Amino acid sequence: MKRTLLLVGAIWLAAAAAFGQANGKLQIHYIDVGQGDAEVLISPHGEVVLFDDGARDHCDKPLAYLAKIGVTKVDVHIASHYHDDHIGCTQEVLTAFPLAGAAYDRGGSYTTTSYTKYVQAVGSHRATATTSTVITLDQEWPDPVTISIVALNGNGVPTTNENDLSVVAVVRYGHFRAELGGDLSGFDTGSYADIETSVAPLVGRIDVYKVHHHSSRYSTNDAWLATTTPRIGIISVGDGNSYGFPTADCLARLHAHGVHTYWTEAGAGVAPDAAFDEVAGSTVVEVAKDAAEYTVTIAGGAVDVYPTWDVSTTPTPTPTETPTPGSFGRVRRHLTAERPPTPTPTPTPTPSPSPAPAAAATR
Secondary structure, three states: HHHHHHHHHHHHHHHHHHHOOOOOEEEEEEOOOOOOOOEEEEOOOEEEEEOOEEOOOOHHHHHHHHHHOOOEOEEEEEEEOOOOOOOOOOOHHHHHHEEEEEEEEOOOOOOOHHHHHHHHHHHHHHOOOOOEEEEEEEEOOOOOEEEEOOOOOOOOHHOOOHHOOOOOEEOOOOOOEEEEOOOOOOOOOOOOOOOOOHHHHHOOOOOEOOOOOOOOOOOHHHHHHHHHHHOOEEEEEOOOOOOOOOOOHHHHHHHHHEEEEEEEOOOOOOOOOOEEEOOOOOEEEEEEOOOOEEEEOOOOOEEEEEEOOOOOOOOOOOOOOOOOOOOOEEEEOOOOOOOOOOOOOOOOOOOOOOEEEEEEEEO
């Protein structure tokens, strides 16, 4: 009996650590960091890329998660933009997990304490991204992962809003595509500019979309969704946030385009629609080389499976399995081969007047 228990314990520990080790698959972890952003990509052969690193004063969350999955260093760091809910933990994270390679950002400067600490933390590793920047991981292997910077600094659209200046990255591995674009905007308002419409053709069709700006009402326009056609969207959002995220306007557009969403927390906006949305905690997307499908694993162990778009043959849909409420490790299949018809575009939201915030706090 004792030997059996030890064996079971060893298997459980191995399973718990598996996502944090090179396992021959691409892993993208969308980390629950509260109201902020941090994603870690682990290549099939173990290279680590960190997209943003969490919110200032809440660095315990990314630090604990990275340690839990077995990360020991960061090979590449990519800062989407300079707000402190995206680069607020650079110093803490890179002290615990040293940076081995480049730290890409949009260049320029910003006048906040978090920005100053970011510059100090990355030091001589800092590199300004361009639209020619392509990061190749596992390049000595026949199955490399590429990360292409396709836009930054407004993509030629005049704007000074820090969100609109976000670096836009596209991850490619075999048939799989994912996009991470920080807090990009999709509507022209008194503060924001529509950057998404011009960037969408540069991104192309994707499987996984890290929903811009935590699902702000001014992100994720219809042109973006019609061009990129994501199957799923990951919303990085924090409980009790002061912005009302996730917003009804953004979710309505995502739902109209048939996008299933996973939220890192429940947030402080609208309630999830059970037909489309799930409060999932930290969420892991995993895909094998040239696979026709990828998995989405959420906190608690439930796994969803989706087909990739870029496949030579259409996968045969598998009937959806009805999960048992509260079950652990259930598998739910989402293999619909066709998209719903493109919906009629939803009206542009009318900006709500509000007092102008301080420059460093602008979201």
